Amino acid sequence: MSVEDQIRKKLTRALAPVALEVVNDSHRHAGHAGSPGTGQSHFTVKVVSEVFAGKSRIERHRMVNQVLAAELAGTVHALAIDARAPDEGA
Numbered sequence: 001m002s003v004e005d006q007i008r009k010k011l012t013r014a015l016a017p018v019a020l021e022v023v024n025d026s027h028r029h030a031g032h033a034g035s036p037g038t039g040q041s042h043f044t045v046k047v048v049s050e051v052f053a054g055k056s057r058i059e060r061h062r063m064v065n066q067v068l069a070a071e072l073a074g075t076v077h078a079l080a081i082d083a084r085a086p087d088e089g090a
Contacts (some may be wrong), residue, residue, distance in 0.1 A: 004022050007068060007076075009084035011047055020047050021044075021046040023044040025042040025080075038041050041075060041076060042076075043079050048086055049083070049085070051063070051088060052085040053087070054085075055085075057083075063083070064079075064083055
């Protein structure tokens, strides 16, 4: 299973999102310092979930980071997060 698929599966299971987008940005960082060159190291996630209602941006990011702790400790070098509640604009 690709890292992208793992991220999608874990976030879906943990956050029950109404919308989820996982984008592999690794190609944009090829050759940069810290990039392992695996093609599976830099990601952007856009997730909309009811669990974020009433939570601050920092709390939301912590929730996502906790769900993806294993990936962040291993294969994922960078993760950009856009986490919103369903009633918030895009």
